[in-house]
Amino acid sequence: xRIVLYRLxxxxxxxxxxxxxxxxQIIKPLTLPAPSRIVLGLWAMIENGTFNAAIVxxxxxxxxxxxxxxxxxxxxxxxxxxxxxxxxxxxxLFATYYAIPIYAFYPLFLIVFGLGDAPQVLIGxxxxxxxxxxxxxxxxxxxxxVLAKTPRVFQLGPVETIRRVTLPYAAPYLFTxxxxxxxxxxxxxxxxxxxxxxxxxxxxxxxxxxxxxxNVMYPLILLILLISVTVNMxxxxxxxxxxxxRGRV
Amino acid sequence: xxxPIPIHVSLRGVNRVYESKLGRTHALGPIDIDxxxxxxxxxxxxxxxxxxxxxxxxxxxxxxxSGEVTFEGQPIGNTVPNGVGVxxxxxxxxxxxxxxDNITFGLRRQPLDKAEIEKRLQYALQLMGLQDFAQxxxxxxxxxxxxxxxxxxxxxxxxxxxxLDEPFGALDQQxxxxxxxxxxxxxxxxxxxxxxxxxxLDEAAMLADRVAxxxxxxxxxxxxxxxxxxxxxxxxxxxxPEFGQITARLWTLLRAQSMQALAPGSV
Ligand SMILES: Nc1ncnc2c1ncn2[C@@H]1O[C@H](COP(=O)(O)OP(=O)(O)O)[C@@H](O)[C@H]1O
Ligand SMILES: [Mg+2]
Numbered sequence: 001x002r003i004v005l006y007r008l009x010x011x012x013x014x015x016x017x018x019x020x021x022x023x024x025q026i027i028k029p030l031t032l033p034a035p036s037r038i039v040l041g042l043w044a045m046i047e048n049g050t051f052n053a054a055i056v057x058x059x060x061x062x063x064x065x066x067x068x069x070x071x072x073x074x075x076x077x078x079x080x081x082x083x084x085x086x087x088x089x090x091x092x093l094f095a096t097y098y099a100i101p102i103y104a105f106y107p108l109f110l111i112v113f114g115l116g117d118a119p120q121v122l123i124g125x126x127x128x129x130x131x132x133x134x135x136x137x138x139x140x141x142x143x144x145x146v147l148a149k150t151p152r153v154f155q156l157g158p159v160e161t162i163r164r165v166t167l168p169y170a171a172p173y174l175f176t177x178x179x180x181x182x183x184x185x186x187x188x189x190x191x192x193x194x195x196x197x198x199x200x201x202x203x204x205x206x207x208x209x210x211x212x213x214x215n216v217m218y219p220l221i222l223l224i225l226l227i228s229v230t231v232n233m234x235x236x237x238x239x240x241x242x243x244x245x246r247g248r249v
Numbered sequence: 250x251x252x253p254i255p256i257h258v259s260l261r262g263v264n265r266v267y268e269s270k271l272g273r274t275h276a277l278g279p280i281d282i283d284x285x286x287x288x289x290x291x292x293x294x295x296x297x298x299x300x301x302x303x304x305x306x307x308x309x310x311x312x313x314x315s316g317e318v319t320f321e322g323q324p325i326g327n328t329v330p331n332g333v334g335v336x337x338x339x340x341x342x343x344x345x346x347x348x349x350d351n352i353t354f355g356l357r358r359q360p361l362d363k364a365e366i367e368k369r370l371q372y373a374l375q376l377m378g379l380q381d382f383a384q385x386x387x388x389x390x391x392x393x394x395x396x397x398x399x400x401x402x403x404x405x406x407x408x409x410x411x412x413l414d415e416p417f418g419a420l421d422q423q424x425x426x427x428x429x430x431x432x433x434x435x436x437x438x439x440x441x442x443x444x445x446x447x448x449x450l451d452e453a454a455m456l457a458d459r460v461a462x463x464x465x466x467x468x469x470x471x472x473x474x475x476x477x478x479x480x481x482x483x484x485x486x487x488x489x490p491e492f493g494q495i496t497a498r499l500w501t502l503l504r505a506q507s508m509q510a511l512a513p514g515s516v
Contacts, residue, residue, distance in 0.1 A: 146339040149310055153335045154355040168345040246345050
C-alpha cells in the first residue's frame, strides 16, 4: 500500500510543480502548456475524434510490425537454434544490432516500398524482430536436456513436443521478447512516421511541431505515453502472475 | 523339464561410443544381459561407468554404436517402445504444470475417458503420498517430492518395463529406504519388470532379485548376483544375515572398479 502511495507521489508531485510553474508564466505556454490544459486538450481531441484516423493508422501499423516480429522471430529463433553454423555467423550481428541506426535506411525503404505503410511497418518489424529471435534462442538454450528427453519417453511427435513442452518451457523467455518487441514496434513505427511519413500519430506530432501548435502536439505526446505505459504495464502484470504461479526453479 | 524363463529385454554385444570434438569416449560395453519378465533388476557401478548410457540405450533414447537390444522379442528402433517408462536421474517435472497435470501428462493423449484418468491420478497421488499437493507446482516441492511426481507420471502409464536412473539420489537415507519399500510395492502390484540403476550398494542389495555389477568405464557387466529374496519383502531385510553377505560381495567387486574410476587421468 505504502509503495503505491510513493509511486503516486512520484508522479503527482512533479506534475503539481509543473502546473504551478506554468500557471505563473515561469514556463511560457510556447514552451509547455500547463499539464491540466494538456489533459483537457487530449480529452477534447478524443471527444471530437479529430485524430481517430491517425490513432487507428499508428496502432494498426504497430500491431502489424509487432505481430510479424513475434511470428517471424520465434520461427527464425527456432530455426537458428538448430542451424549451428548460421547461428555462429549471425550472433555477433545480434549482439551489435541495436547499435545500428535503422532510420538511416528509411530513404532506401521509401524507394523500395513506396509511400504507403510498408516502410513504417518494416522499421518497427526490424527493430522488434531481433529481440524476439534473441529471447527465443535463450529460451531454447536453457531447456534442460532431461526435459528434451522426456517427451520422447511419452512418444510425442515433433509438433506435439513443441506445443506441449518446448513452448511452455520457453514461455517466460518468449514473454520477455514480446515485451521488448511491443516497445520496439512502437518506437519503430512512430519514429518512422515522425521522420518521413504523412500519416499516423508521429506525423501529426511533427506537423503540430512545425506549426508551433502546442495545443495539439502535447496532448498527442501524452496519448502515446499513455498507450505505451498501459500496454507495458498490463503485460508486466500478466508476466508476474504467470511467473508467480510457476515459481522459479 | 523346466519351463524356460521368459525374457523381457535382451542386450547382445551392445556398445556405445560418444564421438565429440575432444575425441571418442567408449562409454559402454560390450554388454550382454537378459532381463526376465517381472523381475527386479538392479545395476550398480562407479560413477561415470556408463549406467545412464545403458538406460538410454535400453529405452531407445540413444542408439547403440554396435550390438542389438530387443524388447518383448522385437528389436528396438529409434523411438521409445510402447510399454516402457523412464524415471530420470535429474528432475524432469514440468515447472509450468501443477502436480496433477504433471502426472497425467502422458495419459491425456491416450484414448482414455476422464473417469479412468482421474482414477489413475488419484491412485498415483495416494501411492506417492502426494494427495495434498495435487494443485501445487514443482517449484513448491522438495527434490524428493518432485522425483515422486516423475515416478507417478511414469506409473500411471502402466508400463510393462520401468527404467529408473538413480531416482533416490537426492534423498536422505531414511527416505531412501521408505521409497525403496514403495518401489517394491509398486513392482509387486504392477507385475512390471523393473530396472533400477543406483550407486548405492545397500539399495541394490535390498531391492533387487538380481544385481549386476558394472566395471569402470567402458562399463561392462562384471558379475550378476542373485539375492534370492522372496517376492514379499521390504526394507526390514537389511537386518537379515544374507543382506550383509550380499553387500559385502558387491563391495568386493566394486572396490577395485571405484578406485580405478577415481584414479587420476581416468576422467
Ligand atoms: N553426450 C555425451 N558426450 C560425450 N561423452 C558422454 C556423453 N554422455 C556421457 N558421456 C561420457 O560417458 C561416460 C558414461 O556416462 P554416464 O552413462 O552418464 O555414466 P553414469 O551414469 O554411470 O555416471 C562418462 O565418462 C561420460 O563423461
Ligand atoms: Mg548417471
